[in-house]
Amino acid sequence: MAGIEKLSDKAIQAAIKLVAAAGKAKTIGDGGGLVLEVQPSGAGWWRLRYTFDSKPNRLSFGTYPEVTLAAARQRRREALALIASGTDPSDKRKADKDAKARKVEAARLTDAGLPLPGTFEYVAREWLSTVHEAKVSAGHAERTRIRLEQDAFPWIGKRPIAEVEAPELLQCLRRIEARGAIETAHRVKDACGQVFRYGIATGDCTRNPAADLRDALRPVQSRHHAAITDPKQVGKLMRDISEYRGQPVTRAALLLSALLLLRPGELRHIEWAWLDIEGATLTVPGATMKRTKADKADGPPHVVPLASQAVKLFKELHPLTGHSRYAFPALTSSQRCMSENTVRSGLRRMGYGNDDMTAHGFRATARTMIAERLHIAPEVIEAQLAHAVADSLGRAYNRTQYLDQRRTMMQAWADYLDRLRDGAEVIAFPVAEAQLQGSI
Template sequence: MALKELQIKNARAKDRPYKLADGEGLFLFVKPNGSKLWRLKYRFMGKEKLLSFGAYPDIGISAARELRAIAKGALAKGEDPMVVRPGQDSRDGETLRSAATLWHRNRESSLDPAHAKRVWSRLERDVFPSLGDMLLQDVSPPDVLKVIRKIEDRGALDISRRAKQSIGQIYQFAIASGICSSDPTAHLRGALKPRPRVKHMAKLPLAQLPELVSKIDHYSEEGQRRSEITRAALMFVLLTWVRTKELRLAKKDEFEGLGGRSPVWRIGADRMKMGREHLVPLSRQAAKIASELIAFTDSEFVFPGTKPNQPLSENTMIYALYRLGFHSRQTVHGFRGLASTWANEQMVQTGKPAVWTRRYHADWVELQLAHSEENEVRGAYNAAEYLAPRRSMLQDWADFLLRERCSVASEKSRSVEQLTLR
C-alpha cells in the first residue's frame, strides 16, 4: 500500500531502524536518530542493489516517486540507475567515502594529528579510487579483496592490513549508526597474504659490546677532523638510541640546557618517522659530545659533512663500522636493538619476599625508541613523556658503556704488562 504524507510525518524513531514501504521497491528508511531516507531496492544483472534518493523532507513523497520512475525507466533500457543516481543526497552517509568521512570525524580528535592524517591519506590513495563512490550495501567481500590484492602486489603487506582494518572500522561505525547492516571485511579472514618473516637489522650479542665500544673509541680515518666527527656520531647514536636520519640532520638550535642538569634534544615532528615531536633526554656523556661539537663546528648541523653547511652523509657511519670489522655483524640501526635488549633484560629485586621486576618500564623503552603506540585508545590517553625515568635509564646505559670501555682498556693494559715481564 502506498504511503501517505501524514504517515511519513508521524513516523517516529525507534531503537532499531525500520522501513515504510511505498511500493515498487521504494521505501522510507527511518533511523534511530530520527532521520528519514528514501531508498529504492531493485535488481540489475541478477544482483540486488540499493539506490539512495536523499532525505525527507528535502525530498518529498512526490519527488521520491518521480525519481523511482526515472530509475525504472533506466532499468527498462538495460541501464543501471546507480550510474546516474538521480537526486542522491551526498550527505546521507550512504557511500563508503561519506561514511568514512563521518567515521573519521568522529574519532579524529582522539588521535595524534599525524596519525589521523596518515589514515585518511591511505584511504584516499588505496581505497576511495575503487570503492569510495559505491553504496555501502553494494561493496562485497570480493570488491574489498580486489583493493587489498592491489596493495599487496606492490609489496606493501603492512599497508594492506591497515587498509582492511580501516574499511572494517568504517563498516562497524556505519552498522552502529544504522547506515548499513553488514561488514564485508568480516569474510576476509585468512584471505590476506601472510607477512614475511621480519629481517632484523644486524646487531652483536651484548657480550661483544665491549669490543664495539672500544673500536669506536679508537676509530680513525684520513683526516683527524673527519675521524673526530664520525667517532662522535657513532658514540652519540649509541648513547641516544635515535635513528640515523634523526642524528644526521640534528641542528644546534634543537639542543637545550646542555650546561645544566637536564639537557634535552628536541627533534621536530617533521623529522620523525611517526610524525610527532620527540624529546631525547641526554646523559652527561651525550651532552658533552653535543656541547663539544656545537663549539667545534661552524655548520648549523651538529654533525657536519664534508661539504659546506651539509649534514653527515647517509653512509658515513655504516662505512665506518665496515672499516672497524663489523660488516654483516652490526649496523647503525642495530644500535637501537642493542640498547633495547640491554634495557629489557635489566631486573631488580623488590619487596618481601623478594620478587624480580623490570628495572625499566616498557613504556620508557618504547618512547625512547620513538615507537608508535600500537593500542590506539591507550595511545590517545598516554601522552606522558617520562623524561625523568628515561633520563635515568639513558644515564645508566651511558655509564654501562663507559664501564665496558674501561674493562677493555684494562685488559689491554694487563696484556702489555705480561708481555713486558716476559
C-alpha cells in the same frame, strides 16, 4: 466530475481586469480544489487546496498565463490521483526536488572527480578528516590516506559502501599481497575496517565486512631492526665510528645514536634549546616523541640524562652547528634537521649493511646488552627507551621515576662502550647493579 472545470480563459481575463480596476486580490475557483489567486498586478497564482490525513494543505502550480488553464487542470488530475493512492502530493514534489538536487550534485562531483555520497571513498574521506586525523599524527594520517588512495579507492572507492561484501574487499587486498606487500595488505584491511565501522555509525552501511577477513590474509612475518649485540662486534662498531672519516656531524650523530637510546627521528630533531649542558640533561618535548596524538600534545617530555661522553660530544658539536636551531642540521639548510637516511648512510659507508646494523638498531643493542651485561633492571631500561606501559598512570609513573637510576645507567653504558671500543676484556659489568636496584 461535478463542480469541476468552472473557469474559462475568457472568465479569467475578465477577473484579471476587475481585480486590476478594484486594486484588491480575488480568488476564483475551477472546482476540485483548484483556484487562481488573481493579484492587482495582473498576475495569477494557481493553487490546489486539498486535505490529506485530515490536515488541510495546498500546492502551487505556477503562474497564469505561463501555466495555462489546461496545464493547471492536468496537474490537478495528477495530484488528486496521488491523494487517492495514499500519497501526499507535497511530499512527492519535495522528494522529486531532492532527487533532482542529488542528481545535479552527483553530476557536479563526477565532473570534479570527487566521490559520491554513500560510496566507500566518500565515507572513507569523511572518516579520515573527522576521526582519524584527530586521533593520530599528521604523518600517520597521511600514510593511511595514501594507502587507501593507492590500494582501495581504485577498486571499491566508487562502490556504495553498503554493497561492499567480504569477497570483494578480499579481492582488493589480494592485489596488494600479489606484489609482496603483506604488511601493507593488513594495514589497508585495518583501515577499511575502521571506515566500515564509521559507516555503520553514520548509517551509510550496516556491517563491517573487514571483520570477516580475520584469517584470510597471509600472516605478517615479523622482522626486527638489524642490531649488533655481540660485545666484540659492538667494540669494532664503536672503533669504526670513532675513526669515521665522513662529515664530523654525521660522526657525532652515529656516536650519540649509541649513547642516547633515542629513536632515529628523535635524535635528528634534537634542538640546542633542549640541552642543559651544565645539568647534563636533554629534554625531548612530548610532541617529538613516538606517542598518540593526545600524548604528543599533553604528555610530559622525555628526560635523557647525559653521560660525560655525550656532554663532551655536544660541546665539540656546538662550534659546528650551534648557529642552527638543530644540533644535527641538514647539509643543505640549517633550517631543517638532517635526513632520516644520514645515520644509515654513515653505517653503509663503514660497511654495515641493512642486515648488519640499522639506525634504529642502536636501541636494540642497548636494550639487550644493558640488561645482559650491566644487569640493570628492565623497568629502568624501558623508562629510558620511553616505551609506553599499559595504563595512563603507569606511563606517568615511568616517565617521572628512575631518573637517578637512569643517570647512573647511562654513564655505565657509555663507560662500557668505551671499554669495548678500547678492546678491554669482554665480561659482565655489574658495577651499577646495587645502586640501581636499591630504590626500585
